[in-house]
Amino acid sequence: MPFxxxxxxxxxxxxxxxxxxxxxxxxxEGEVFGLLxxxxxxxxxxxxxxxxxxxPTSGEIKIEGINVIKNGGYIRNLIGYVPQALSADSTLTxxxxxxxxAKLLRLPKKEREERINHILDILNLSEAANRIVKEYSGGMxxxxxxxxxxxxxxxxxxxxTFKRIFxx
Numbered sequence: 095m096p097f098x099x100x101x102x103x104x105x106x107x108x109x110x111x112x113x114x115x116x117x118x119x120x121x122x123e124g125e126v127f128g129l130l131x132x133x134x135x136x137x138x139x140x141x142x143x144x145x146x147x148x149x150p151t152s153g154e155i156k157i158e159g160i161n162v163i164k165n166g167g168y169i170r171n172l173i174g175y176v177p178q179a180l181s182a183d184s185t186l187t188x189x190x191x192x193x194x195x196a197k198l199l200r201l202p203k204k205e206r207e208e209r210i211n212h213i214l215d216i217l218n219l220s221e222a223a224n225r226i227v228k229e230y231s232g233g234m235x236x237x238x239x240x241x242x243x244x245x246x247x248x249x250x251x252x253x254x255t256f257k258r259i260f261x262x
Contacts, residue, residue, distance in 0.1 A: 098122060098123045098158060099127075099144065099156070100121075100154075100155070100233060101117060101120070101140075101144065101153070102115075102118045102153055102155075103118055103153040104116065104117050104118070104150055104152075104153035105151045106155050107137070108138070113136045114139050114140055114143070114150070115136070116153070116186070117136075125255075129141070134178045137166065141175075142163075143155075144162065145170075145173060146162055146169055147175075150163065157169055157172060158192070159195065160172075171199075174240075174243025174244050174245075175245070177239075177244055178237075180235055180239070181239060181242075182238050184227045184228035185228065186225075186227060187224050187225060188222055188230070188234075189214070189223040189224055191227060191238060192241055192242060192245055193206065193210060194247050195245045198244065199246045201246070202227050202246075209246075213241040217238070217241050219238060219241070237250050
C-alpha cells in the first residue's frame with residue numbers, strides 16, 4: 095500500500111530546547127493516525143511542521159511522495175488543517191464561512207456551490223447553513239471547521255484536537 099505521509103528523523107529545536115527529537119513514522123492511505131503524549135511532548139510542533147506552518151530543524155517530511163519542505167505551497171493545496179482554537183467567523187453564516195474559504199482557494203463558482211452544498215450535507219449542517227455561526231453549538235462549529243478544511247477535497251486532514259466526528 096502506498097504511503098500518504100512519511101516522516102523521517104524529524105527534529106525541531108527552539109534555541110537549545112529540543113521540542114521534537116528525531117521522530118519517524120508513516121501514515122498509510124486510509125489510516126487514521128493520532129499523536130499522543132503529555133503537554134510539551136511536541137505533538138503540536140510536529141503537526142505544524144507537517145502542515146508547513148513551521149520549518150523543521152532537520153529531517154524529512156513527504157506527503158504523497160512530495161517533499162513538504164521544498165514544496166510547501168503545493169502541499170498546502172493538498173491538505174486541510176483544523177486548529178485547536180475555534181477559527182470560524184462567528185458573525186457570518188456557516189455558508190458564508192465555507193464560501194470565503196472556497197473563494198480564497200480560487201475554486202470556480204459552479205464548483206464552489208457544489209462543494210459547499212456537499213459539505214453542508216455530509217456534515218448535517220444544511221439546515222443551519224444560513225444561521226449565524228455564533229448561534230451554533232460547539233459541535234456544529236467544529237463540524238463547520240472540518241468542512242472548511244475539506245472544501246478543496248484535500249487528500250489529508252489534520253485536526254489539532256477533536257473528540258468525535260459524525261459523518262453520514
